[in-house]
Amino acid sequence: MPAFTASAPGKIILFGEHAVVYGRPAIAAPVSQVKAKANVTADPKGTPGNVRIHAPDIGLEASLGDLPADQPLAAAIQGVLTSLRVKRAPACSIKVSSTIPVAAGLGSGAAVSVAMIRAFSAFLGHPLPDETISAMAFEVEKLHHGTPSGIDNTVVTFTKPVYFVKGQPIETLRVSRPFTLVIGDTGIASPTKASVGDVRAAWQANKAQYEAYFDSIHGIVDSARSAIESGVIELLGPLMDANHGILKKIGVSCSELDTLTLAARKAGALGAKLCGGGRGGNMIALVSKDRAEAVAAALKKAGAVRGIITEIGK
Ligand code: MEV
Numbered sequence: 001m002p003a004f005t006a007s008a009p010g011k012i013i014l015f016g017e018h019a020v021v022y023g024r025p026a027i028a029a030p031v032s033q034v035k036a037k038a039n040v041t042a043d044p045k046g047t048p049g050n051v052r053i054h055a056p057d058i059g060l061e062a063s064l065g066d067l068p069a070d071q072p073l074a075a076a077i078q079g080v081l082t083s084l085r086v087k088r089a090p091a092c093s094i095k096v097s098s099t100i101p102v103a104a105g106l107g108s109g110a111a112v113s114v115a116m117i118r119a120f121s122a123f124l125g126h127p128l129p130d131e132t133i134s135a136m137a138f139e140v141e142k143l144h145h146g147t148p149s150g151i152d153n154t155v156v157t158f159t160k161p162v163y164f165v166k167g168q169p170i171e172t173l174r175v176s177r178p179f180t181l182v183i184g185d186t187g188i189a190s191p192t193k194a195s196v197g198d199v200r201a202a203w204q205a206n207k208a209q210y211e212a213y214f215d216s217i218h219g220i221v222d223s224a225r226s227a228i229e230s231g232v233i234e235l236l237g238p239l240m241d242a243n244h245g246i247l248k249k250i251g252v253s254c255s256e257l258d259t260l261t262l263a264a265r266k267a268g269a270l271g272a273k274l275c276g277g278g279r280g281g282n283m284i285a286l287v288s289k290d291r292a293e294a295v296a297a298a299l300k301k302a303g304a305v306r307g308i309i310t311e312i313g314k
Contacts (some may be wrong), residue, residue: 001042001090006118010034010100010264010310011155012109012183012275012284014236014312015056015224015243018199018250019217020149020166027173027224028151029161029312031183036098036111040123046091051077055096055112076113079136080120082253083128094120101306103189105276109144110152113137130157145193147200161312163225175313177231181284182264182295186256188280192293195252195277202251213246220246228313236288237271244273259302267298 009030016026043052051064051074060073067074073096081089096116100108114137121128128136137153149166161173203210220243227235244261247253253274261272264285272285288293296307 001092001123003039003041004119004122005037005039006115007035007037007157008111008114008118008156009151009159010111010283010311012181012273013075013105013151014161014284015239015273016164016217016221017105017278018196018247019214019221020151021147021199022203023166023216024214024218025163025165026149026151027161027221027228028155028165030159031308031310032099032159033067033105033308034100034106034241035112035144036096036100036108036115037097038112038115038119040119041093041095042123043091045094046093048091049088050172051089052093053077053096056078056097057098057245058102070143072109072113072140073116075140075143076116076136077120079139080117080128083132083136084121084124084126086124089124092123097139099263101185101282102154103281104185105190105192105274105275105278105281106183107152107156108136110141110154113140114153114157115223124293133157143206145196147196148192161228163221173225174229176229177233177238178311178313179233180289180292181304181306182269182287182292182299183275183282183284183310184260184264184296184299184304185282185306185308186254186260186303187281187306188254188256190280192277192279195279199252203240213250215246216246217243233286234270237269240271240273240284240286241265247274247278254279256280256303257283260299260304261285263298263302264295267295269295
């Protein structure tokens with residue numbers, strides 16, 4: 001049986017994180033500079049049915065049967081077997097690797113699931129369509145996040161900028177003028193499940209206030225969509241600043257994210273905000289192409305462990 005390899009990129013949320021869990025829209029885009037990769041090879045000497053999973057990045061080396069059903073990598077593989085009604089897979093080995101920082105708001109969990117589902121279904125002779133891959137990765141996301149919106153699995157599966165509303169068909173976004181972002185990593189691991197859970201508790205304690213925050217974010221997302229579609233990119237900077245301000249009020253920023261967003265603006269960024277679950281992880285800054293290196297350097301000076309320059313809509 002031939003070997004199969006598949007990969008999936010990281011993602012950033014440009015506008016609308018957290019509010020998207022509560023039915024508001026969000027805008028997200030793939031980040032191809034980082035990716036997860038899965039490689040499936042037949043193991044001719046192995047026992048039929050034995051699927052080995054190697055994920056050296058997280059120190060995992062195990063047979064599918066020895067992993068609990070709610071282990072995310074096992075759940076992704078089991079999902080493929082169930083969906084394709086395969087009772088006994090050919091003996092094989094699945095190697096997973098990723099350059100996407102974990103628990104950093106860049107969609108590493110979703111990318112690993114998508115790469116594994118894509119490679120394993122192709123190995124079994126039935127490559128699954130993107131809609132099915134995304135839906136299966138969403139089921140795994142629930143193990144990672146508790147109550148995910150589905151935006152991460154959608155963006156990393158379809159690898160296009162999207163305007164996303166939970167439960168609605170995917171709407172890809174027309175970017176009339178490509179724009180440049182610098183992604184700055186605080187280096188602080190912050191599982192999305194925790195920040196999403198805390199926001200839910202705060203929302204339950206004060207629904208009127210949180211619904212108002214989410215409505216304000218909705219307005220920002222729709223203005224950002226018009227700016228992106230009409231190519232008036234300059235408008236995105238103040239919208240990012242405003243989105244960051246509300247995320248701060250919601251309680252998902254932290255001093256390191258505030259420091260990095262401030263440093264980016266001081267170095268000439270047009271706007272900046274945290275990106276993803278928050279409380280650590282990454283932030284993004286909108287820059288003119290010629291300021292990108294300077295802003296990335298300023299972020300490193302202000303404590304970022306990594307800076308990625310990426311172009312949206314190229
Ligand atoms: C995580 O990338 C974005 C959140 O809005 C959670 C979600 O949408 O599932 C924080």
